[in-house]
Amino acid sequence: MRRLLLPTLSGVLYFLSWIGFGVWPLAFVCFVPLLWSLRDATPRRALWLGAWMGFVTHLGGYTWIMHVLQVFANAPLPLAFAGYLVLCAVQGLLFGVMSYVLVWMGRRTHWPAAALLPIALVATEFGYPLLFQSYTGIALMPVLPLVQIAELGGTLILSALQAVVNGALFDALEAWRFGKPAPVGAMMASLISLLGSATYGYVRLVRVEHVERAAPKVSIGLAQPNVGELELHENPLASVRTLQDETAELHARGAELVIWPEVGFNTRPLRPGDTDGRTIIGGVPVAAIIGAIRVDGRKVWNSALVVDDRARIGDHYDKIQLLAFGEYIPGGEWFPELYEWSPLSSPLARGQSTAPLRWRSWRFATFICYEDILPGIVRSIMADHGEGRAHAMVNLTNDSWYGAGHEQEQHLMLAAARSIEHRRWLLRATSTGISAFVNATGRVLQRIGRNQRGVALAEVPMLQGTTPYQLLGDWPGWVALAIIAGAALREAARAREHGAEKMPAR
Template sequence: MEAISEDDARMQSTRLPLRTLLAAAAGALSVLAIPPFSLLFVVPLAFSTLFVMVQGISAWRALLVGWSFGLGQFGFGISWIAESFYVDAERFGVLAIPSVAGLAAVLALFPGLAVALFAQFKRLTSGRPLASSLLLATCWFGTEWLRGHLLTGFPWNLAGYTLVEYDALRQPAAWIGSYGLSFIVVFAGALPGAAFLAEKQARLKSLAVVGIVVLAVWAAGTVRIASDAPAAPGIDLRLVQGNIPQGEKWEPGSRERTLTRYLDLSDRPGKFDLLLWPETAFPGFLDEDAAARSRIAGAVPEHALLLTGAPDRVETDDGSLYFNALQAYDSSGRILAGYAKHHLVPFGEYVPLSDWLPLERMTEGLGDFAPGPGPRTLALPGAPLVAAAICYEIIFPGHVIDAEFRPDWIYNATNDAWFGTSIGPEQHLASARMRAVEEGLPVVRAANTGISAVIDATGAVLERLDTGTTGIIDAPLPGARAATLYSRFGDWTSLVLIATCWIFLGGITAVGARPKGHVRKDECG
């Protein structure tokens, strides 16, 4: 880490508490830039404040300032997780606040690392606003990508999601993904702060660059929306949102009430080709329950199909394996295909290091769920190819579909009843919308409650049912677009973008550094 003088260290220590408090406030403020708030003007306020707070301090102190920003960001941004602990308050309620606080503190290490790296290397930028902002955005990109991949990964509320509600501005995710979009957001958000600290001439140039970046992103997105409009495949959907309270779902005797509600909703007048029930809509082993399948068959018209979430189990020599699954049935009640969730929720669906940690998982069941083999495309008779993503899996950029067997749409079966009427379901929906843009595929989201939606390949929500609503959505399946650049090359496209920005900056810096008025000898008269 960079060495500093004793006087500088004393000055930094004196101002450090104020810096950390302001950084924490900026981090909490940044949450207002993402759904359900989507206040875009908050982006420069939050990231420019962070930029200013980290000036003139060592990398170690910058780590604390960045961690404070992250603590404010995640402390507010994922506060909704506490709701899940109160579903079974008698067993888990006491853990709600310490668990959320602990998770926020761990996640805050990633912004802390980004800011520490920025502070360590910012002297190489010579204080130039463009270079300094670009460095912070690059460090943020790297640590945000790590957050999405390290251990099990948790890419929730990425900086790029501040653009979800803006049709044109979210479209570059089709080329550079959500992490690349985060790079652009942090760069543009920090640049006003860098300009504030710069000389007047550099300040005006920096603010002009912000305008150019925003205009370029908007123009590129507008062109994408207007071009390559896909044709609908002619498939009618019915999404069913049963709105079963999570606290009642697994109670003894509740299975009959749950099944009856889903059957009644499915049997409403209307025509559909695909009937979509959400994650664990049937609270039992449906493939083992012939009577239930027979009743369900009565709600599925001839030639139509049902896709439903249901637990599954497989007997092995070592005992039973349990899966959180999605299963497809025809109108006779015959199972056609299945998919097992591969990206499981720690402590919700399994307990990490369960041999050493004396903890219970929060979901009901006979044991920990086992992970499936990975993303899978289901080929079903009379239906477009579909990629299955169960609940939490939809939050992972680039890890939702089988790249070798490209589907025509993504079905996200989920259950956000765990999180009540908090901001969590809106944030979850934002992730689903970004996957639609990145992959160029429509995403259909059926939730037990909050939020069922039909999303087209540009990330636009065509139909939705809000949290706490019991009902159905009848809608046509939107068409798929051609495979996007991001779907073909993944996060490599972001690296190309970042490298190009640095090369371009190096080029204009070199041109600007050439001596003025220099005349070659052969030009003298």
């Protein structure tokens, strides 16, 4: 048990530093106890020590999982708690794989932790599959000057920055404890990374805000009805009537376009040939992007649609990345009775198009629910589909499933990183919070809090241009994997040479 003390401490420091608790300075020291516990560990032992740290990390940061399982799967509390433990273990194994890679590479390269930790962390965050995607570097989102480098390499480059500092601190601590020469190179790399990121960030903050001021603007409103999923099923009109009233209020205040949350219009599905949107927005002469269910034959989609200011239904986007156990159950196509055990889960079809929604001469890259935390999908939607890249990003979400924990804030901050990666405003409408305007620097300018009914209105700049991240994607992940592959190939070549030397001469 004593061996688990340091990984436990790292897990606690990690979730305290992350979004929710938000003690972000701890992000620069949270891996140091784990690294100390790995000093003499074998790769196999490192796997379990790192996995324990990841388990503790998720225990503290993902308590809302129990509420999700109780609501989604109708699970009793003991079963929901068991599912929470399993999910924490599976997601936490990411740090076990990271620790295994770190120790394996350290034994073969003898590089300092300031080099090993960013390589191992970035490679595993890039390659390890997660049900709920998260990135270590999101802990730095409250420090806007540091996170502007996300336009260069996405959230992975933020994780790398955090890892370099943690690794350098461990290298310095180890050198002090055992009387080794000071790790000047590691400390300089850490200092240069921090100062370089902050300097770049300050310059880009000024430049991006200047571009925003000069861009043409559209008056856009967000409507949050504060009607949760259970109430939507029990009283379908509750959400629609509230949203129609809020749309009228926003129109009276000058809104040209109003954003509704995910499946905000839920009184009936929309079918092919539906073109009249007057019953949707209640006759208010304003354009809207609304969440609704679309049906065509046996196919059902979770969709976003444009209704113009003449109440004509236009473009639609169908959700592509469906949420397991909510919008489909793995294996449900073979065992339909699974849906009887989870009555709020629905077998939905996946969308096929990533084209933006068009309104007037503007384009809106639109994604639904947790698609906004998936950089790859957002990047594909933000691509040029022949008419130019989208001018702004829209997210329709229903976070009422997640209870009163940290999920809503975590979701918002993970989504806000997309604004930096693509230098576009994010217009985020949710059913019960947190709806928000996020500008192109990742700053949350306005928000409607959790469990509140309300509206927000802003003059949104219609931005153009691209970023290195939009063009190159998650290149830090590929670089990290290439370095690990290079080390593995070199080790294999050495093993062949060693085996050849041992072969007897004939």
